[in-house]
Each structure stands twice: as structure tokens, then as C-alpha cells.
């Protein structure tokens with residue numbers, strides 16, 4: 455049985471996000487999964503994601519943290535409610551706040567691993583902490599405050 459990524463369960467009309475939209479051919483299409491109590495995603499930066507030669511652009515790292523974070527928040531909210539992800543009514547989260555510490559230069563040519571921990575979960579707000587590893591070394595740490603998506607943001 456294949457396990458679907460959190461983002462594969464987003465409805466088509468919410469699949470256009472640059473970081474995680476399954477329908478965005480030019481996007482990053484990040485895929486997140488549960489691994490025990492943590493969430494995990496992997497991403498291999500492409501040449502256009504370069505900062506200085508040999509090193510990954512920090513904005514890309516922030517984008518990965520952003521979308522792994524909002525996906526983790528939605529998955530955690532479903533889990534806390536004892537529901538299958540994707541079931542109705544939908545639990546959707548957007549980014550309210552994102553903080554990233556760049557701990558060490560992130561080398562190109564490596565698959566990055568993002569590991570998320572759910573730090574706080576409330577009905578309307580989820581806080582996720584994410585560490586980004588390259589070759590087993592922590593290169594960045596992010597904290598993301600995710601808040602339920604306002605109805606006004608839902609595409610009509």
C-alpha cells in the first residue's frame with residue numbers, strides 16, 4: 455500500500471501553492487509524511503536554487519520549512535481530532551509567522567531532510583518546529599505559526 459503525502463490529499467483547488475501544490479508544475483512540490491510523532495520531507499535542491507556556488511539559497515530553505523510546516527499543521531489537526539486527513543469538513547492552515555535560523559551553510563548536491571515537531575496545537579493555531587538536515591548535519595531551524603485558513607482565502 456502506498457502512503458499518500460499530506461499534500462496529495464489537498465483538494466485540487468488548493469494544489470497551486472509554489473511550495474507544495476501538486477498542480478504547480480513550476481513549484482517545489484514538497485511531500486510530507488508522518489514518521490512516528492515527527493513529520494518528515496525530503497527535497498533535492500536544483501541548480502537554480504543556488505545562493506553562492508555550492509550552497510543552497512536560504513529563501514528556498516524557508517519555503518521548504520513553510521510548506522512542510524503548514525502541511526504538518528493540517529496533519530496534526532486531523533490527528534488530534536481522530537480524523538482521516540482529507541475528510542470533510544476540511545482543516546486548512548496558512549502561515550501567520552515564520553522564523554528561520556540558518557545554522558550552517560547548506561551544501562548543494564545533497565538531499566535535504568526536514569523533520570517537524572508539533573510544539574503546540576489549539577483549535578485555530580498550530581506551532582511547528584522544523585530542522586533541516588544535510589548529510590545528517592542540522593543546517594537550519596525554523597518555527598512556524600500556522601492559523602486556520604480564513605474563509606476569504608478559499609478560491610471561489
Ligand SMILES: CCCCCCCCCCCCCCCC(=O)SCCNC(=O)CCNC(=O)[C@H](O)C(C)(C)COP(=O)(O)OP(=O)(O)OC[C@H]1O[C@@H](n2cnc3c(N)ncnc32)[C@H](O)[C@@H]1OP(=O)(O)O
Pocket residue numbers: 460463464465468471473474520521524528539540541544545546547548549550551576578579599601602603604
Ligand atoms: C487534506 C486536507 C487539508 C487541507 C489543507 C489545505 C491546505 C491549504 C493551504 C495550501 C496552501 C499552503 C500555504 C503555504 C503557506 C502560505 O504560503 S500561506 C500564505 C501566507 N499567509 C497568509 O497570506 C496569511 C495572511 N494572514 C491572515 O490571513 C491572518 O492574519 C491569519 C494568519 C489567518 C491570522 O488571522 P487572525 O484573525 O489574526 O487570527 P487570530 O484569530 O487573531 O489568531 C489566532 C491565533 O494565532 C495567533 N496569531 C495570529 N497571527 C499571528 C502572527 N502573525 N504571529 C504569531 N501568532 C499569530 C494569535 O495570537 C492567536 O493565538 P492564540 O491566542 O489562539 O494562542
